[in-house]
Amino acid sequence: MLELRDVHAGYGPTTILHGVSLTVQAGEVVTIVGGNGAGKTTTLRAIAGVVSTTAGQILFEGEDISTLSPHDIVDLGITMIPEGRQLFPDMTVRENLLMGAYRPAARAARADTLEEVLTLFPRVRERIDQRASHLSGGEQQMVAIARGMMARPKLLMFDEPSLGLAPKIVSQVFQVIEQIEASGATVLIVEQNVFHTLKAANRGYVLENGEIVLSDDAEALLTNDHIRQAYLGI
Amino acid sequence: MDTFLQVLVNGIMLGGLFTIVAIGLTLIFGIVKVINFAHGEFLMVGMYLAYLLTVGLGVHPYVTVVALAPALFVLGALAQRFIIQPLLAARDEHVQIFATVGLSTALINLALMVFGADIVNTPSSGLRTPLEIGPVRVLIGQICILVTAVVAVIGLQLFLGRTNTGRAIRAVAQNRTAAQLMGINANRMHILTFGIGTACVGVAAALVAPLYPTSPNIGTYFVLTAFVVVVLGGLGSIPGALLGAMVIGVVDAMSGFYIGSDLREAVVFGMFLVILILRPSGLLGSRSTLSHVSP
Numbered sequence: 001m002l003e004l005r006d007v008h009a010g011y012g013p014t015t016i017l018h019g020v021s022l023t024v025q026a027g028e029v030v031t032i033v034g035g036n037g038a039g040k041t042t043t044l045r046a047i048a049g050v051v052s053t054t055a056g057q058i059l060f061e062g063e064d065i066s067t068l069s070p071h072d073i074v075d076l077g078i079t080m081i082p083e084g085r086q087l088f089p090d091m092t093v094r095e096n097l098l099m100g101a102y103r104p105a106a107r108a109a110r111a112d113t114l115e116e117v118l119t120l121f122p123r124v125r126e127r128i129d130q131r132a133s134h135l136s137g138g139e140q141q142m143v144a145i146a147r148g149m150m151a152r153p154k155l156l157m158f159d160e161p162s163l164g165l166a167p168k169i170v171s172q173v174f175q176v177i178e179q180i181e182a183s184g185a186t187v188l189i190v191e192q193n194v195f196h197t198l199k200a201a202n203r204g205y206v207l208e209n210g211e212i213v214l215s216d217d218a219e220a221l222l223t224n225d226h227i228r229q230a231y232l233g234i
Numbered sequence: 235m236d237t238f239l240q241v242l243v244n245g246i247m248l249g250g251l252f253t254i255v256a257i258g259l260t261l262i263f264g265i266v267k268v269i270n271f272a273h274g275e276f277l278m279v280g281m282y283l284a285y286l287l288t289v290g291l292g293v294h295p296y297v298t299v300v301a302l303a304p305a306l307f308v309l310g311a312l313a314q315r316f317i318i319q320p321l322l323a324a325r326d327e328h329v330q331i332f333a334t335v336g337l338s339t340a341l342i343n344l345a346l347m348v349f350g351a352d353i354v355n356t357p358s359s360g361l362r363t364p365l366e367i368g369p370v371r372v373l374i375g376q377i378c379i380l381v382t383a384v385v386a387v388i389g390l391q392l393f394l395g396r397t398n399t400g401r402a403i404r405a406v407a408q409n410r411t412a413a414q415l416m417g418i419n420a421n422r423m424h425i426l427t428f429g430i431g432t433a434c435v436g437v438a439a440a441l442v443a444p445l446y447p448t449s450p451n452i453g454t455y456f457v458l459t460a461f462v463v464v465v466l467g468g469l470g471s472i473p474g475a476l477l478g479a480m481v482i483g484v485v486d487a488m489s490g491f492y493i494g495s496d497l498r499e500a501v502v503f504g505m506f507l508v509i510l511i512l513r514p515s516g517l518l519g520s521r522s523t524l525s526h527v528s529p
């Protein structure tokens with residue numbers, strides 16, 4: 001469904017990704033793990049089109065999307081749930097969710113999607129008329145995920161959904177992600193919480209200094225020596 | 235008592251005038267984060283257009299609004315697309331300030347070249363006729379300005395709050411990257427906002443031209459007060475612009491009458507400073523209005 005071929009990308013003159021290649025098949029849950037500053041966020045941003053790809057190709061359903069604008073990429077069915085929630089702080093939760101279904105295709109099904117998403121997130125329904133900035137970190141993360149789902153994407157990308165949350169909330173977030181995965185969605189997830197993520201994923205890639213250094217089934221990665229030493233501290 | 239009422243009403247009418255000039259400025263600042271120093275010159279261009287169309291076609295000055303609003307929309311949209319947007323990449327807001335100041339100077343000189351330094355008067359077509367309402371007298375044209383200003387404030391608030399496009403515009407202001415990830419074309423929203431803000435000035439021009447003489451410097455005269463109104467009301471707040479304009483209008487009229495017209499400006503700016511010291515974010519500005527700036 002998604003294939004990155006030797007992707008180079010960065011900010012202005014600084015190149016961060018030095019030839020990243022990876023694939024995500026339909027229905028798969030794939031994770032990119034790696035330390036702080038490895039280029040995980042940059043990879044997702046390049047796919048979403050908010051960071052421009054300087055070399056290589058990003059194929060989605062066979063089409064090269066590496067030169068498209070972010071809104072065209074959303075139209076094709078890729079949605080990114082950004083790191084650090086990035087809600088619209090002065091909007092209500094409801095308005096935030098409506099923005100998730102901004103593109104015409106998603107807007108047509110907006111009322112139904114909203115109902116589905118609120119069924120999945122009862123807590124979000126309780127807070128629907130509150131300002132987003134008045135919510136707790138965990139609630140904001142739920143809204144961010146719900147907002148991403150409002151676009152009815154074919155591929156949902158999570159960037160560090162557990163970052164900065166209390167351990168109890170982290171489990172809740174992963175429960176929700178597993179529910180989304182169980183529904184057959186295709187997911188690309190980036191996390192520093194390597195253990196949780198590999199448990200939830202089918203396959204994983206290890207990114208270090210803008211390069212993929214390792215890729216395998218998630219189960220195999222969990223027992224891999226390099227992973228255990230560098231990321232699991234075992 | 236009657237005199238007091240009359241002065242109060244004069245102040246409110248003045249407030250209506252300041253509102254209609256200021257709302258576009260505060261909209262553009264609130265969303266695009268650009269202080270448009272050419273705002274007054276857009277008004278000036280609009281007033282000349284109103285004059286030319288009124289005299290040339292022999293129509294009522296208000297009729298010109300059908301041409302002025304779209305024309306100024308396009309002017310504002312072009313300014314955003316071809317002057318401000320390329321400079322956004324420069325990531326230094328000083329450059330944008332110089333750009334809009336430059337545009338302002340260029341427009342003034344263009345007007346001087348085409349029309350000369352003398353004033354022109356748009357026919358008032360009965361809009362200067364006073365209306366007696368109880369003990370007070372107001373001009374028909376002033377009432378029209380006040381009504382339009384209030385309608386424009388309500389209309390803009392509804393547009394920004396209730397429509398998909400309005401919400402998208404606010405989303406871009408609150409978090410540009412997140413808005414892009416939702417599929418919103420951020421650049422297009424900025425162009426649209428600049429166009430709408432400038433179209434408001436087009437409407438203002440059609441209303442102001444029959445009451446005030448038009449000259450190349452008229453924009454500076456109006457927009458100086460508009461800046462005070464916008465800061466006082468809270469940068470980016472549209473209801474704030476209405477409130478700020480009313481405060482400034484009434485204080486201006488009162489001090490002009492009771493203290494003396496020479497001290498009028500000193501009183502207005504003195505009060506402005508006092509309010510800002512007490513409430514740095516303006517009357518209706520929240521801290522979050524200023525933190526609209528994307529992270």
Ligand SMILES: Nc1ncnc2c1ncn2[C@@H]1O[C@H](COP(=O)(O)OP(=O)(O)O)[C@@H](O)[C@H]1O
Binds near residue numbers: 014016039042043
């Ligand atoms: N907006 C930016 N401008 C310039 N450099 C950036 C920007 N964002 C991230 N970087 C740099 O890119 C590198 C990779 O960052 P990122 O992709 O966010 O890593 P990760 O998500 O794996 O922690 C880091 O060295 C970071 O400093």
Ligand SMILES: [Mg+2]
Binds near residue numbers: 083
């Ligand atoms: Mg990151």
